[in-house]
Each structure stands twice: as C-alpha cells, then as structure tokens.
Amino acid sequence: MDIRRRNNVTVTGRADGPVVLLAHGFGCDQNMWRLVLPALAEACRVVLFDYVGSGRADPSAWDEKRYSSLEGYALDAAEVCEELDLREVTFVGHSVSAMVGVLAAAKAPQRLSRLVMVAPSPRYIDDVGYRGGFSADDIDELLESLESNYLGWSAAMAPVIMGNADRPELGQELTASFCATDPDMARVFARTTFLSDSREDLKTVTLPTLVLECAHDAIAPREVGAYVHAAIPGSRLVTLQATGHCPQLSAPQATAGAILDFLGTTQ
Amino acid sequence: MMCRAAEESENEPETDATDAVFTSLLEDSAEELYEHAPCGYLSTLMDGTIAKINTTLLDWLGLSRPQVVGRMRFTDLLTVGGKLYHETHFAPLLQMKGDVSGIALDLKAAEGRLPVLVTSKVKTTEDGQPLLIRTTVFDARDRRAYETELLRRRREAEEARRRAEADRERLQEALAVLQQNLLPPQLPTIAGMEGQAHYHTASPDLLGGDFYDLFPLDAGRWAFFLGDVCGKGPQAAAVTSLTRYTLRAAALHDPDPTTVLTTLNTVLHDRYSSGDTRYCTAIFGVLEPVAGHVDVHMASGGHPSALIHRGDGTADFLPTPGGMLIGVLPQVQFTAAHTRLHPGDTLLLYTDGLTEARTGPQRELYGEDALRAFVASHPPTGPKALIKALTALLTGFGDGLDDDTALLALGVPAVPEVCDRVPGGGTR
Numbered sequence: 123m124d125i126r127r128r129n130n131v132t133v134t135g136r137a138d139g140p141v142v143l144l145a146h147g148f149g150c151d152q153n154m155w156r157l158v159l160p161a162l163a164e165a166c167r168v169v170l171f172d173y174v175g176s177g178r179a180d181p182s183a184w185d186e187k188r189y190s191s192l193e194g195y196a197l198d199a200a201e202v203c204e205e206l207d208l209r210e211v212t213f214v215g216h217s218v219s220a221m222v223g224v225l226a227a228a229k230a231p232q233r234l235s236r237l238v239m240v241a242p243s244p245r246y247i248d249d250v251g252y253r254g255g256f257s258a259d260d261i262d263e264l265l266e267s268l269e270s271n272y273l274g275w276s277a278a279m280a281p282v283i284m285g286n287a288d289r290p291e292l293g294q295e296l297t298a299s300f301c302a303t304d305p306d307m308a309r310v311f312a313r314t315t316f317l318s319d320s321r322e323d324l325k326t327v328t329l330p331t332l333v334l335e336c337a338h339d340a341i342a343p344r345e346v347g348a349y350v351h352a353a354i355p356g357s358r359l360v361t362l363q364a365t366g367h368c369p370q371l372s373a374p375q376a377t378a379g380a381i382l383d384f385l386g387t388t389q
Numbered sequence: 390m391m392c393r394a395a396e397e398s399e400n401e402p403e404t405d406a407t408d409a410v411f412t413s414l415l416e417d418s419a420e421e422l423y424e425h426a427p428c429g430y431l432s433t434l435m436d437g438t439i440a441k442i443n444t445t446l447l448d449w450l451g452l453s454r455p456q457v458v459g460r461m462r463f464t465d466l467l468t469v470g471g472k473l474y475h476e477t478h479f480a481p482l483l484q485m486k487g488d489v490s491g492i493a494l495d496l497k498a499a500e501g502r503l504p505v506l507v508t509s510k511v512k513t514t515e516d517g518q519p520l521l522i523r524t525t526v527f528d529a530r531d532r533r534a535y536e537t538e539l540l541r542r543r544r545e546a547e548e549a550r551r552r553a554e555a556d557r558e559r560l561q562e563a564l565a566v567l568q569q570n571l572l573p574p575q576l577p578t579i580a581g582m583e584g585q586a587h588y589h590t591a592s593p594d595l596l597g598g599d600f601y602d603l604f605p606l607d608a609g610r611w612a613f614f615l616g617d618v619c620g621k622g623p624q625a626a627a628v629t630s631l632t633r634y635t636l637r638a639a640a641l642h643d644p645d646p647t648t649v650l651t652t653l654n655t656v657l658h659d660r661y662s663s664g665d666t667r668y669c670t671a672i673f674g675v676l677e678p679v680a681g682h683v684d685v686h687m688a689s690g691g692h693p694s695a696l697i698h699r700g701d702g703t704a705d706f707l708p709t710p711g712g713m714l715i716g717v718l719p720q721v722q723f724t725a726a727h728t729r730l731h732p733g734d735t736l737l738l739y740t741d742g743l744t745e746a747r748t749g750p751q752r753e754l755y756g757e758d759a760l761r762a763f764v765a766s767h768p769p770t771g772p773k774a775l776i777k778a779l780t781a782l783l784t785g786f787g788d789g790l791d792d793d794t795a796l797l798a799l800g801v802p803a804v805p806e807v808c809d810r811v812p813g814g815g816t817r
C-alpha cells in the first residue's frame with residue numbers, strides 16, 4: 123500500500139531541520155496547520171498528513187473497524203513515520219490527536235522523541251472525580267449537528283472530496299473542501315473521539331511533553347489541561363492567550379513560538 | 390404604449406412624492422429594521438465576545454441586552470452539541486475562509502432548543518486585519534423538521550437496501566447450489582476417451598434450463614445426454630431435475646436411446662399434461678468403446694444436431710432430423726443415429742444458446758454453419774481444446790449471448806506415435 127498517498131502526506135521545510143509531524147484533530151485536515159506552517163518550516167522539516175477518513179486521504183483505505191478506535195489513527199501516524207523512515211520525531215497533535223500521539227509513541231518508540239499536545243483532552247465526558255466538560259447526551263447532539271450539516275454539504279462537497287489524490291488541480295478547491303469529510307467517516311471519527319477515554323494512557327508517556335492549552339477553550343477547558351499536565355510527569359504546560367479550540371488558527375504565532383521554544387530547549 | 394407613456398408623464402409628480410415618503414420611512418427604520426428584522430443579527434469580537442445583538446435574537450433567547458453584550462460569547466448561546474460543532478468546524482472554517490454560510494446549529498432559546506441556520510462573515514480593516522464577525526441567524530425549525538424527516542427516510546432506504554442486498558446474496562447462493570445439482574459436479578473418467586463440458590449461466594438470478602450428464606451404464610458402456618428445457622427459473626429447474634433423473638433411471642433399465650427418450654416423453658407428458666405444458670429437447674446416447682474406437686448410438690428429440698470434429702480436421706453434423714419435442718404429445722417419434730469415433734475424433738453436443746447468440750452490428754444469429762466453420766477452423770486436438778476454443782467464442786459474444794449454454798464434447802484421443810496408427814483407420 124502506498125502510505126504517502128493513503129494519508130496524503132506532505133513534506134516541507136528545512137530538509138536538515140528536526141522532524142515535526144503535524145497531526146490534525148477531528149473536524150478538519152492538515153490544512154488546520156496552514157497558519158503555523160511558515161514559522162515551523164523555517165526551522166524544521168515538517169511532515170503533514172490526513173488521517174484516513176479525513177481531508178484528502180484515500181477514501182478507499184477506509185476501514186470502519188480500524189478507525190473506530192484511536193489505535194487505528196495511531197497506526198496511521200506510526201505507518202507514516204515508518205514509511206518516511208522518520209527519526210527523532212516531534213509529534214504535534216491537535217485535540218484528539220494529542221492522545222493519538224500518546225498511542226503512536228507506544229507503537230513507534232524508536233521514532234518519536236517528543237510530544238506536543240495542542241488543546242488535549244483525555245476524556246470529554248464527565249466521570250466520577252473527573253470533569254471533561256460534556257455529557258453523553260451532548261455527544262449525541264454533536265452527531266446530530268454533523269448529520270444536519272452534512273445533509274446540505276455532502277452533495278456539494280462529494281465531487282471535490284472524491285477521487286482527489288490523482289487530481290492535483292483540485293488543490294485550488296482547497297478552501298471549498300476545507301473541513302469537508304465523508305459524513306459516514308466523520309461520524310465514526312466523532313464517536314471515536316468524543317467517547318474515548320485515554321486517561322490511563324497518559325501514564326505511559328515517557329517522552330518530553332509540551333501541553334499547549336488555550337485560555338478559553340470550550341472543548342478542552344483549563345481544568346482538563348491541568349489534568350493532562352499533572353498526569354504526565356515532567357511535562358511542560360503553556361497557556362496561550364487564545365480563545366477557542368484551535369490556537370494554531372486563532373493564535374498562530376504564539377502557537378508556533380511555543381512549539382519552537384520547546385524544540386529549542388529540549389534538544 | 391402611447392397611452393401608458395401619457396399616463397406616466399401625468400403621474401410623475403405624484404411618484405416623486407411617494408418615493409420621498411418611502412425614503413423617509415426607510416431612513417427612519419434603519420435601526421428598527423436591524424432590531425426587529427425577521428432574523429437574528431449579532432456582531433462579535435474575533436474572540437466571540439458579543440458586541441451587538443438585535444432584539445429579535447434577544448427575544449428568541451429570552452435574554453436582555455445587558456446580560457449578553459460584553460458578557461457572553463457566541464458559543465454561549467449554543468447548545469453543547471452545537472458548541473462542539475462550532476469549535477471543530479465552524480470556527481476553523483471562518484478563520485480560514487473569512488465567511489461561512491448556512492451552518493445548522495441549535496440555540497439555547499427561551500422555549501428550549503431552537504434550530505437555526507447561521508451565516509458569519511469577518512469584517513476586516515482596510516489592510517486586511519480581522520476586526521469583528523457579523524452573524525445572521527435564521528429560524529430553521531420547519532426546515533430542520535423536514536431534514537430530520539429526510540434523514541429518517543434516507544436511513545430507512547439504506548436499511549432496506551442492505552436487507553435487499555443480503556436477501557439477494559442468500560438467494561443467489563441457494564440458486565447456485567440448486568444449479569450445481571442439475572449438473573454433474575465433474576465428468577467421470579472413461580478409459581480410452583476424453584470428455585469436457587462447459588456451462589454458461591446467462592443470469593445468476595435465474596436457474597438455467599440446460600443440462601447434460603455422462604455416466605456408466607455397465608462395465609463396458611457409458612451413457613450421455615445434453616438438452617434444454619423450455620423457459621428458465623424455478624419451474625424450468627424442476628423440469629430439468631425431473632428430466633435428468635428420469636433419463637438416468639430409464640437408461641439403467643433399457644439404454645436403447647429411442648426407448649429412453651420415449652420414457653422421458655411419457656413422464657413429462659403425464660406430469661405436465663394439465664395446463665402448464667413443459668417440454669424439452671435432448672440428445673441421449675450410449676458410448677461403447679471397442680478396440681481403439683468408440684461406437685455411438687444416439688437419439689434426438691427436437692435437439693440441434695450433434696457436430697463431429699474428425700481427426701482429419703473436417704467437421705460435420707450428425708443429422709437427426711424429425712425428432713419431436715419431448716413432453717408435448719402423448720405419442721412421439723424420435724430419430725436415431727449411429728456413428729463411430731476414431732482416434733482424433735470429437736463429438737460435440739451443444740444447446741441453442743450457442744447457435745442463437747447474436748453477433749455483429751446487425752445482431753444476426755450466429756447459426757449452425759458458422760459453428761461448423763468455427764470448429765473446422767481449429768485443429769482436431771480433442772475435447773479439452775475444443776471446449777476451450779468454444780468458451781472463448783462464447784465470451785467474445787458479450788451481451789449477444791443472452792441464453793444459458795451447455796457444451797459437452799466427447800472424443801477419442803489421437804494416437805501420438807505415427808507407427809501405432811492403423812492405416813486407413815478412419816474408413817474402416
């Protein structure tokens with residue numbers, strides 16, 4: 123299987139720089155990183171990819187069973203590292219991908235050397251003694267939102283999403299297709315993301331880790347950021363003065379700066 | 390035309406006056422229009438903090454302006470599910486594109502959940518710096534109810550399709566098993582002879598009505614038959630089954646070909662005489678290998694003549710004219726024929742799927758002459774090679790081949806060593 127094509131892998135930046143693997147979260151694709159890319163590319167070799175089921179990954183590689191668990195997504199990331207023979211990788215994972223990074227580190231311990239968790243949450247649903255911020259009903263509501271929005275979207279987006287890997291001219295359609303995903307695959311990813319519980323996995327992290335949280339994040343509140351920070355011994359916590367769940371879009375300079383700073387001080 | 394022009398010029402001063410009234414009305418109501426528009430308006434800072442909101446939206450939310458402005462963010466107005474969607478889709482899209490339109494979200498309204506359609510646009514400064522976000526909110530209760538209904542229907546349709554596909558798969562499996570039972574799983578091996586068969590199924594959904602068989606009669610003799618039941622589907626398959634086992638049983642009792650076919654005629658006629666007439670055509674024969682050659686005694690009931698491909702490369706039909714359809718009339722006459730197969734000779738039996746295939750742009754019948762020529766154009770290398778060539782021919786017909794087709798070839802292998810060949814063996 124052609125992993126580069128399957129995961130729509132893009133490599134950019136300084137060939138001799140430290141390797142940074144940017145992993146998008148639920149909802150969008152590697153374009154989420156566009157605004158931080160210039161700053162990172164100046165100093166690093168940046169590898170971007172789309173998980174199967176998102177963006178411009180090969181839809182024929184979709185396997186509902188595999189991608190119904192975060193392990194499946196971690197396998198995608200590990201296989202990208204393997205395929206490109208990446209070493210000393212700094213895995214930068216946004217949102218649910220932060221937890222995917224934790225799992226990927228266990229799968230490819232010889233390849234990953236640092237972890238950057240952007241707006242992470244190990245569990246979205248409240249539990250005894252833990253506040254994730256959401257109830258199971260809330261997640262059902264989100265799935266409904268997905269449904270009602272895809273109703274109008276899928277017809278318009280389908281031609282853009284389908285069969286794209288061999289049609290680079292569709293790159294111009296980027297903004298049109300941005301965040302557009304096959305609704306069935308998005309539903310699986312949403313479920314997998316928001317019903318996940320990776321709290322136990324946090325304990326396995328031994329890599330130098332940066333937890334990057336936003337001051338006002340409706341999905342991963344500061345309480346959760348503090349939980350992650352406390353659960354990973356020796357981790358660094360940086361709170362960005364940003365609103366929302368996507369600091370790489372709302373505060374790109376600060377986000378890139380924090381990542382580069384972390385790289386510089388953990389060489 | 391002229392009339393109207395006159396009218397227009399006459400009314401001109403009054404039109405001006407009306408325009409003036411409208412204009413003043415509109416100017417008076419700019420604020421009014423914003424506040425009480427039939428949709429919700431709000432403006433937020435880039436971080437989502439609400440800076441301005443209209444009365445319509447406040448009424449929907451059951452909130453007062455001081456509770457909202459400067460105190461709440463746009464996402465605070467949304468249900469939690471809507472908030473999640475906003476953070477994972479809406480906000481990134483807006484940040485990347487500068488505008489987003491027609492997104493379905495739910496507001497936490499005074500009267501519970503209010504489905505809305507939201508459109509936002511980023512207002513920028515002259516040098517392109519984002520300044521604020523303008524948002525319109527449309528009541529989408531009716532539309533959402535309609536969409537919910539559509540989604541429900543779509544799910545039902547998908548479920549129905551899944552069930553139908555599963556049913557179809559099961560049915561095809563059952564049909565395949567039934568079909569296999571109408572044919573021998575493989576041809577038996579006969580010392581000093583070679584046999585090869587091919588069966589083409591026109592449709593996986595329909596049981597075919599063609600059949601063939603080859604089986605031992607006693608220590609020295611073998612029986613074979615090939616035929617075609619009229620029609621397709623389960624009824625035809627039932628006739629096929631009855632036919633196959635009647636022929637086998639009749640052959641063991643008395644293998645004389647015309648006797649066997651007569652027995653079959655009686656059975657089919659008795660079984661299907663009332664109303665639903667079912668009949669078939671068939672060739673039945675007996676093979677008797679004797680000292681280097683094989684004697685063939687056969688009879689035909691309305692079936693296309695067998696073709697013999699001789700070891701010298703010629704191909705000729707073995708005529709069985711006048712044989713009647715089997716099962717139609719209580720008393721029938723069948724035509725018997727005899728031939729002898731020498732080393733290198735092959736006897737070919739086939740059903741009319743082959744000769745009635747459509748070919749060429751005019752979609753003409755392939756025909757028996759073409760078949761004879763086709764066989765004669767191939768070297769006489771035995772049943773396996775002949776069936777292989779004919780299978781390729783059938784494939785080449787494409788959709789011109791719309792009927793089931795059965796092929797059965799029986800031959801005596803050529804003697805490879807020249808010194809072993811009996812001189813003049815072909816004419817003995």
